[in-house]
Each structure stands twice: as structure tokens, then as C-alpha cells.
Amino acid sequence: MKKIAILGSTGSIGTSTLAVAEQFPDRFKVVAIAGGNNRELLESQIRRFRPSLAAIADAKAAESLRKKCNDMKVRIVSGVEGMIEVATAEAADITVSAIVGTAGLVPTIAAIQAGKDIALANKEVLVTAGELVMAESRRWNVRLFPVDSEHSAIFQCLHSGQRGDVKRLILTASGGPFRNHSKDDLTKVRLAEALKHPNWSMGRKITIDSATLMNKGLEVIEAHWLFGMAPEQIKVLVHPQSIVHSLVEYRDGSVVAQLGMPDMKGPIAYALSYPERLPDVSPSLDLASIATLTFQEPDRDLFPCLGYAYDALKAGGSMPAVLSAANEVAVRYFLEEKIGFLDVPRVLKLAMEAHAPVSFKTVDEVLKADLWARREAEKIIADRGLRIAY
Numbered sequence: 001m002k003k004i005a006i007l008g009s010t011g012s013i014g015t016s017t018l019a020v021a022e023q024f025p026d027r028f029k030v031v032a033i034a035g036g037n038n039r040e041l042l043e044s045q046i047r048r049f050r051p052s053l054a055a056i057a058d059a060k061a062a063e064s065l066r067k068k069c070n071d072m073k074v075r076i077v078s079g080v081e082g083m084i085e086v087a088t089a090e091a092a093d094i095t096v097s098a099i100v101g102t103a104g105l106v107p108t109i110a111a112i113q114a115g116k117d118i119a120l121a122n123k124e125v126l127v128t129a130g131e132l133v134m135a136e137s138r139r140w141n142v143r144l145f146p147v148d149s150e151h152s153a154i155f156q157c158l159h160s161g162q163r164g165d166v167k168r169l170i171l172t173a174s175g176g177p178f179r180n181h182s183k184d185d186l187t188k189v190r191l192a193e194a195l196k197h198p199n200w201s202m203g204r205k206i207t208i209d210s211a212t213l214m215n216k217g218l219e220v221i222e223a224h225w226l227f228g229m230a231p232e233q234i235k236v237l238v239h240p241q242s243i244v245h246s247l248v249e250y251r252d253g254s255v256v257a258q259l260g261m262p263d264m265k266g267p268i269a270y271a272l273s274y275p276e277r278l279p280d281v282s283p284s285l286d287l288a289s290i291a292t293l294t295f296q297e298p299d300r301d302l303f304p305c306l307g308y309a310y311d312a313l314k315a316g317g318s319m320p321a322v323l324s325a326a327n328e329v330a331v332r333y334f335l336e337e338k339i340g341f342l343d344v345p346r347v348l349k350l351a352m353e354a355h356a357p358v359s360f361k362t363v364d365e366v367l368k369a370d371l372w373a374r375r376e377a378e379k380i381i382a383d384r385g386l387r388i389a390y
């Protein structure tokens with residue numbers, strides 16, 4: 001029986017993780033869960049999965065959750081300390097890191113330092129502090145299993161050969177809902193359209209990141225840290241059907257791909273059960289009915305966020321953290337319908353231009369750069385008078 005702690009249990013990845021645990025009750029036991037502020041969902045998850053520990057972000061919400069759950073044997077904690085308790089829960093063998101954004105960094109590092117294997121969905125953790133996270137994982141002899149579908153695919157494809165024989169990684173991208181838009185069309189994009197991802201149902205932030213291609217940019221940086229590849233060895237291809245989840249090209253010219261229906265339960269289950277494969281996790285792939293798989297180069301002029309991620313990776317040090325934090329702010333403003341779709345890349349570019357990268361030795365230094373970038377992004381939005389204009 002593998003015991004699981006879940007950070008972000010009320011989110012898209014969190015609920016899919018619980019669905020996997022529910023499908024295989026003889027294999028997985030959920031021992032600790034943490035959610036942001038959805039008290040009702042957290043309570044129903046506690047009733048259903050009976051973890052001994054649960055965390056909620058807000059202390060007041062924790063109080064009312066405690067009252068609601070007083071008929072069960074569960075300890076309710078709150079705040080960052082609470083997230084850390086869940087991440088490091090003594091009973092857990094593996095911690096699923098599925099909080100969105102930098103908020104997941106401190107608990108994820110705590111889990112690593114407590115010797116927990118990590119099923120990593122939260123890509124911002126690696127984008128923001130990749131060098132530190134990888135160094136801590138080595139130091140505590142912890143394994144990071146990718147949950148992001150592209151990285152799970154690469155992880156699987158890498159089993160076909162030796163690391164030294166890998167020529168490059170090819171990450172696929174759906175291209176998002178605006179793949180065929182013109183620049184003029186993009187100026188008129190509304191929030192509701194940006195939230196309609198063609199193939200995946202995900203949290204709001206990553207859905208917007210997919211529409212701007214920032215998500216793929218963040219994934220390039222994630223792949224760099226997970227697989228130790230140089231930026232020039234990581235290529236992105238738009239593949240609108242989202243069936244080929246990613247590919248590895250070996251030096252002999254052979255290319256190994258991983259395919260499957262777009263369903264996050266696949267990569268989640270693989271991260272939890274590796275090296276074993278569990279039965280009937282995702283629907284079977286019927287290639288004859290899909291019939292056509294297409295690939296094209298991403299349009300980097302129309303979607304500059306992808307290029308910014310390569311620029312940040314090459315600049316190194318704190319630059320990817322600044323890109324990621326400024327993006328969190330810009331996406332929040334876009335989600336609140338305060339700035340337009342094309343303002344998002346604008347904010348990122350200006351924040352990066354205003355930053356001189358430094359190298360990180362501690363998590364506190366990472367958090368300092370993160371805070372600087374958030375303030376800078378807010379300032380850019382205010383100073384430039386960025387606001388939505390349809």
C-alpha cells in the first residue's frame with residue numbers, strides 16, 4: 001500500500017489524483033490533503049478519503065472546517081505551516097505537488113527535505129527554483145516523478161536509450177484555442193474564449209498559460225531541470241490533437257514518442273506506481289478513429305511568451321523566477337478582466353528587461369526575487385495604464 005499526501009487536492013490535478021486513488025483502493029491510501037480555500041470540497045474529500053491530516057490556507061476557514069469534521073479522526077491545520085505539515089506527513093511515501101504557482105515551492109522543498117518522493121505537477125516550482133530543487137532532491141535521495149503529461153512522456157521515452165545518446169527532446173503543444181488567430185484577432189480575445197481549452201480541462205491559470213503558450217515555455221524550463229538538457233536541445237512542436245504527448249530523438253536518428261488519450265490520470269497513475277503500469281487508467285487509444293496527427297512549428301511572433309522562456313533560461317539565475325512570478329500576476333489581472341490578452345506578454349517582457357539576474361543559494365533568495373517580480377509586474381500594469389480595451 002503506497003501512502004500519498006496531496007498538496008492542492010481541491011484542484012484539477014488534485015481531484016484527478018484522488019480519482020486514481022479511488023480506482024485502486026488496494027494500492028493507494030490518501031493520508032494527508034491540502035487545499036487552498038474551497039472548504040466544502042475539502043470537507044467532502046475528508047469524508048470520502050479519511051486522511052488523518054488536512055490543511056486549508058486560511059486559519060478562519062480551518063476553524064470552521066474543524067467544526068464540520070468533528071465526527072472524524074482528522075487533524076486540521078492551516079497556512080503555509082499547515083501545507084508543510086501535509087507535505088511532510090510522516091505516514092506518506094510520496095507527496096503529490098499540485099498547488100499552482102510559487103505558493104507550492106516551500107511545501108515542496110519541505111517534502112523533499114523530509115525524504116518524500118515527489119509526484120511533481122507544479123511546474124512553477126522547477127521554473128522558479130530548478131537548481132535548488134534538483135540539488136535538494138539529490139541531497140535527500142528523493143525521486144521526482146513528472147506528472148506534467150509532456151514530461152511524463154519524455155520520462156517514458158528515455159527508457160528506450162542511454163542518456164548520452166539523446167540528441168534532443170521534442171515537447172508537443174496543443175497550440176491552445178488561438179492557434180489559428182491573427183494578431184488582430186488576438187487583440188479582441190475575451191476571457192471566456194481563453195478559458196476554453198480545446199483538449200484538456202485544467203485549472204484557470206494553466207488554461208490561460210496554454211492560450212499564450214507560456215505553459216509550453218514553462219515546460220521547456222521544467223524539462224531543462226528534470227532531464228538536464230540544454231535549451232538548444234529542447235524543441236517545441238504544435239500538435240493540435242494532443243495525442244503524441246512528447247518525443248525523444250536519439251543520435252542515430254530514431255525518434256521515440258509516447259501516445260495516449262489526453263487524460264491526466266495516465267501520467268498521475270504512472271508517477272504514483274512507477275515502474276509498474278496499472279490497468280485501465282485512461283481510455284484506450286483508437287488511432288484509426290483519430291486518423292490524422294499533424295505537427296507544425298509554433299508561431300513565435302504571435303505567441304512571444306515561448307521565446308521569453310528560452311531567453312530567461314539562457315539568462316539563468318533568478319530570471320526564470322521573475323518570468324514565472326510576473327506571469328502569475330499578469331494572468332491574475334487577465335482572469336479578473338483588468339488587462340487584455342496581449343498585455344500578458346507585454347508585462348513579462350518589461351519585467352524581464354527591468355531585472356538583472358542573480359544566482360540563488362537559498363529559498364529565501366528565491367522568494368525575494370519572486371516578490372520583486374510581483375511588485376514590478378503590478379507597477380508595470382499601473383504605470384503603463386494597462387487595462388482592458390475591447
Ligand code: NAD
Nearest residue numbers: 008009010011012013035036099100103121122123202203
Ligand atoms: P488548480 O487551480 O485547479 O488547482 C490548484 C490547487 O492549489 C487547488 O487545490 C488550490 O486550492 C490550491 N492552491 C492555490 N493557491 C494556494 C495557496 N496559496 N496555498 C495552498 N493551496 C493553494 O490548478 P491545476 O490545474 O490542478 O494545476 C496545478 C499545478 O499542476 C499547476 O502548477 C499546473 O501548471 C500543473 N499542471 C496541471 C495540469 C492539469 O491538467 N491541470 C497539467 C500539467 C501540470
Ligand code: MG
Nearest residue numbers: 148149150219
Ligand atoms: Mg503539460
